[in-house]
Amino acid sequence: MSAAEEVVTEAPAVEAVPKRAMTLGYGTSLVVLAALILTPLFVKNFIIFQMTMVLIYGLAVLALNILTGGSGQFSLGQSAFYAVGAYTSAILMEHANINYALTLPVAGIICFAFGFLFGQPALRLSGVYLALATFALATAMPQLLKLGYFEHWTGGVQGLVVTKPDAPFGLPLSQDMWLYYFTLAITIGIYIASVNLLRSRSGRAFMAIRDNEIAASAMGIDVSLYKTLAFGVSAGITGVAGGLGAIAVQFVAPDGYTITLAISLFLGMVVGGVGWLPGSIVGSAFIIFVPNMAESISKGLSGAVFGVLLFLVIFLVPHGARQVALVAQQLAAKLKKN
Amino acid sequence: MELFANQVLAGIATGAIYACMALAVVMIYQAIDHLNFAQGEMAMFSTFISWQLMQWGVPYWGSFVLTVGFSFVAGIAIERLLFKPLAKAPILTNVAGFIALYAIINSVAGLIWDFTIKQYPTPFGSSPFLGSQLISTHQAGMIGVTILLLILLFIFFRFTRMGLAMRAAASLPESARLVGINTSWMIALGWGMAAAIGSIAGMLIAPVVFLEPNMMLGVLIYGFAAAVLGGLTSPLGAVVGGFLVGVFENLVGTYIPGVGNELKLPIALALIVTVLVVKPAGLFGRPIVKRV
Amino acid sequence: MTPMLNVKDLRAYYGQVQALHGLSFSLNEGSLTTLLGANGAGKTTTLRAICNMVRSTGSIEFEGKPLGNRTTENVVRLGIAHVPQGRGTFTNMTVEENLQLGAITRGDKKNIVTDIERMYDHFPVLKQRYTQQAGTLSGGEQQMLAVARALMLRPRLMLLDEPSFGLAPLVVRDLFRIFSKINREDKVTILVVEQNAQLALELADHAYVIETGRIVMSGNAKDVANNEDVRKSYLGY
Numbered sequence A: 001m002s003a004a005e006e007v008v009t010e011a012p013a014v015e016a017v018p019k020r021a022m023t024l025g026y027g028t029s030l031v032v033l034a035a036l037i038l039t040p041l042f043v044k045n046f047i048i049f050q051m052t053m054v055l056i057y058g059l060a061v062l063a064l065n066i067l068t069g070g071s072g073q074f075s076l077g078q079s080a081f082y083a084v085g086a087y088t089s090a091i092l093m094e095h096a097n098i099n100y101a102l103t104l105p106v107a108g109i110i111c112f113a114f115g116f117l118f119g120q121p122a123l124r125l126s127g128v129y130l131a132l133a134t135f136a137l138a139t140a141m142p143q144l145l146k147l148g149y150f151e152h153w154t155g156g157v158q159g160l161v162v163t164k165p166d167a168p169f170g171l172p173l174s175q176d177m178w179l180y181y182f183t184l185a186i187t188i189g190i191y192i193a194s195v196n197l198l199r200s201r202s203g204r205a206f207m208a209i210r211d212n213e214i215a216a217s218a219m220g221i222d223v224s225l226y227k228t229l230a231f232g233v234s235a236g237i238t239g240v241a242g243g244l245g246a247i248a249v250q251f252v253a254p255d256g257y258t259i260t261l262a263i264s265l266f267l268g269m270v271v272g273g274v275g276w277l278p279g280s281i282v283g284s285a286f287i288i289f290v291p292n293m294a295e296s297i298s299k300g301l302s303g304a305v306f307g308v309l310l311f312l313v314i315f316l317v318p319h320g321a322r323q324v325a326l327v328a329q330q331l332a333a334k335l336k337k338n
Numbered sequence B: 001m002e003l004f005a006n007q008v009l010a011g012i013a014t015g016a017i018y019a020c021m022a023l024a025v026v027m028i029y030q031a032i033d034h035l036n037f038a039q040g041e042m043a044m045f046s047t048f049i050s051w052q053l054m055q056w057g058v059p060y061w062g063s064f065v066l067t068v069g070f071s072f073v074a075g076i077a078i079e080r081l082l083f084k085p086l087a088k089a090p091i092l093t094n095v096a097g098f099i100a101l102y103a104i105i106n107s108v109a110g111l112i113w114d115f116t117i118k119q120y121p122t123p124f125g126s127s128p129f130l131g132s133q134l135i136s137t138h139q140a141g142m143i144g145v146t147i148l149l150l151i152l153l154f155i156f157f158r159f160t161r162m163g164l165a166m167r168a169a170a171s172l173p174e175s176a177r178l179v180g181i182n183t184s185w186m187i188a189l190g191w192g193m194a195a196a197i198g199s200i201a202g203m204l205i206a207p208v209v210f211l212e213p214n215m216m217l218g219v220l221i222y223g224f225a226a227a228v229l230g231g232l233t234s235p236l237g238a239v240v241g242g243f244l245v246g247v248f249e250n251l252v253g254t255y256i257p258g259v260g261n262e263l264k265l266p267i268a269l270a271l272i273v274t275v276l277v278v279k280p281a282g283l284f285g286r287p288i289v290k291r292v
Numbered sequence C: 001m002t003p004m005l006n007v008k009d010l011r012a013y014y015g016q017v018q019a020l021h022g023l024s025f026s027l028n029e030g031s032l033t034t035l036l037g038a039n040g041a042g043k044t045t046t047l048r049a050i051c052n053m054v055r056s057t058g059s060i061e062f063e064g065k066p067l068g069n070r071t072t073e074n075v076v077r078l079g080i081a082h083v084p085q086g087r088g089t090f091t092n093m094t095v096e097e098n099l100q101l102g103a104i105t106r107g108d109k110k111n112i113v114t115d116i117e118r119m120y121d122h123f124p125v126l127k128q129r130y131t132q133q134a135g136t137l138s139g140g141e142q143q144m145l146a147v148a149r150a151l152m153l154r155p156r157l158m159l160l161d162e163p164s165f166g167l168a169p170l171v172v173r174d175l176f177r178i179f180s181k182i183n184r185e186d187k188v189t190i191l192v193v194e195q196n197a198q199l200a201l202e203l204a205d206h207a208y209v210i211e212t213g214r215i216v217m218s219g220n221a222k223d224v225a226n227n228e229d230v231r232k233s234y235l236g237y
Helices: A026-042 A045-071 A078-096 A100-122 A128-146 A148-154 A175-199 A201-211 A213-218 A223-249 A259-272 A279-297 A302-316 A320-337 B002-032 B039-055 B060-086 B091-113 B137-159 B161-171 B173-178 B183-209 B216-230 B235-255 B261-278 C043-050 C072-077 C095-102 C109-122 C124-128 C139-151 C169-185 C197-203 C221-226 C228-235
Strands: A006-008 B132-136 B288-290 C005-014 C017-027 C032-036 C055-062 C080-083 C157-161 C189-194 C206-211 C214-220
Touching: A026 A045, A026 A175, A045 A078, A045 A175, A045 A201, A045 A223, A045 A259, A045 A279, A078 A100, A078 A128, A078 A148, A078 A223, A078 A259, A100 A128, A100 A223, A100 B261, A128 A148, A128 A259, A128 B091, A128 B216, A128 B261, A175 A201, A175 A223, A201 A213, A201 A223, A213 A223, A259 A279, A259 A302, A259 A320, A259 B091, A279 A302, A279 A320, A302 B060, A302 B091, B002 B039, B002 B132, B002 B137, B002 B161, B002 B183, B002 B216, B002 B235, B039 B060, B039 B091, B039 B183, B039 B216, B060 B091, B060 B183, B132 B137, B137 B161, B137 B183, B137 B235, B161 B173, B161 B183, B161 C095, B173 B183, B173 C072, B183 B216, B216 B235, B216 B261, B235 B261, C005 C043, C017 C043, C017 C055, C017 C206, C017 C214, C032 C043, C032 C169, C032 C197, C043 C055, C043 C080, C043 C157, C043 C189, C072 C080, C080 C139, C095 C109, C095 C139, C109 C124, C109 C139, C109 C169, C124 C139, C139 C157, C139 C169, C169 C189, C169 C197, C189 C197, C197 C221, C206 C221, C214 C221, C221 C228
Parallel strands: A006 B288, C032 C189, C032 C206, C080 C157, C157 C189
Antiparallel strands: C005 C017, C005 C055, C206 C214
């Protein structure tokens, strides 16, 4: 080692999560699933819309969770991928008249490619540097979307209005309810695929990289491939979520995808528990409902409430919802014994 | 050729803003090895405080000094209360902490002073500097203050015992403790100094970008870009990086058609990513080697 | 005479793992004591426990003051200098800055300059390199710098953790000669942890042998050196 170099022994960026703890048991899964399927039958359309948004943001948080909880890389730039997905869907639907359902895989693939490409330079970065690069990406994205060159396609500052789809085959469902079930089906599909991904060879490779990159490369894992792959997969899922989001809110505009969105998604992941996939939905519900409640107390307060809650989570339950779930599980086990 | 020279000059003038912010970024990075994403918001909040003091009738320099003092103490307080307990937590937790701080300060500033744009005075005046149309006396003053700040920091770190102790604590905490340095307080001091420098940056920038809660977001990204370009471990690098980024931004805007004001942030992004990939240690920084 | 450092029933832990199992020993003022033992016996841990760098229980008293609740830097401020394994050199600072750091807690600024001169007398090679970055020094020079840095504290007690590690035999001899000079002339009490038992026993006046976290033998350095078991296990003849 030459003299002018500084040696840093770094702790892993993310605290490791035991693999088995990454999912729910069958029983719990079924209960949650039943609740997700049945609830819309009994609530108002607006609530259904909000539940749809919970699922959509849940997907985006899940995507971040795969990246951070899975492979140990940070991103404060998920809003950028979300935006690209949203615009892809919106442009295809409005300019090319393509069916909304078909735009989603396109959004996913384009975002996968975008994420994979962004992952190339990001490869050389770790920890704070990666956080910085993605932070810059998130702040730069709205300006890119406003760019005059693409105004014909993107609608510039005005954005694009998207038509909300009706239920197909003459099903007797309201638009909101149809979109909810449509989103639910996609969410479940992606959730199952993600769980399997993390249980696969690739998932083990991600986690090995997360825990110790150098050791992972010594075991013969192609670190650069898997790191960029994690970025790609994460961006792809985020893109699908973005596309769904565009359809659900029927509108895309540059200012809907600022750094605030990226921060919200990051917060959702921390609240849900880093590396615990089911927590993504909890985190997503948190970031959707808490600001509403905060706004109803005082306008403009949501940021402060967000921040304070985030600190509380960090200090009191650093593993987020996962920790709460574990405690609940232990309590339940105790009650059973008695 | 004259256009080129003029653009370079104008770039240096805007670069002073970035240089100032980058100095604060480097200060905190030196102390804690993290980038403080709330740095810009802290600076913004300090600037609002000085604005409020002036509204209450305190003269400019009076409020300047009070604000710098307040920021110093506030920086230390934030570290003691919120970040000292996180010292051993993973990076992710720290980043989450910075984000939380960012959200809180931004939102509270909006609550207290709302989001309307406010005029902020300059002590240097805004007439052309030495007859040049491109650089105003305020910008010249800003360059002067930045360089003065850099010299003061250099003297502090090079020739005072406290500066030596801070450097030691930052580079090898365990060895620093073994010579009797209270490293934990050195970190708090680093926060205080970063907050104070940030407040100076904020008060100098406010006359240019106008005062409002979101004024620092773009500046912070550019400050990061400047700090990364100069090398995160070098105050001199931060300042040089700031000026270079300012000049770069201006030249790109002048010579590449279609890249005007609307691409400011993407340029900073491209710059950050390029520097990090090509020369992660920056121009003046020390390379960092990881031990297995 | 009450001992200068008195350690009783010291137990230390790394996470769940216990490294010291009730260690007791004491140092007399002005003595040069060595702590011998194989790899992993707990020598380094003992020194780290004195400076509160590992979690430990038991009592450690320095000149009658308990050290248990003090932070590392406050232990150092009592006049205990610790030269850690691997030397802990501030590699990106100059030799002179390293020396100044050693005296950073001292209030008597005037004497620091003369003390630096004294260090240059002890270690002439450091004088030739005083503006160089400390990281450019050789291993032996860095060890000398580490010792000099520790002495800049004007310590009453100096803890040396394997100062011979990775150094050429001739350099090691020089270094130990300096230790014994410091011990005699500057009246610094020294506790040195060593793997090079032969050399350590030659110079020390008292020795402790430690095995898996327990003291298994103690006594006059000459007696320990003549002990059959010690000879077989640590001296190799």
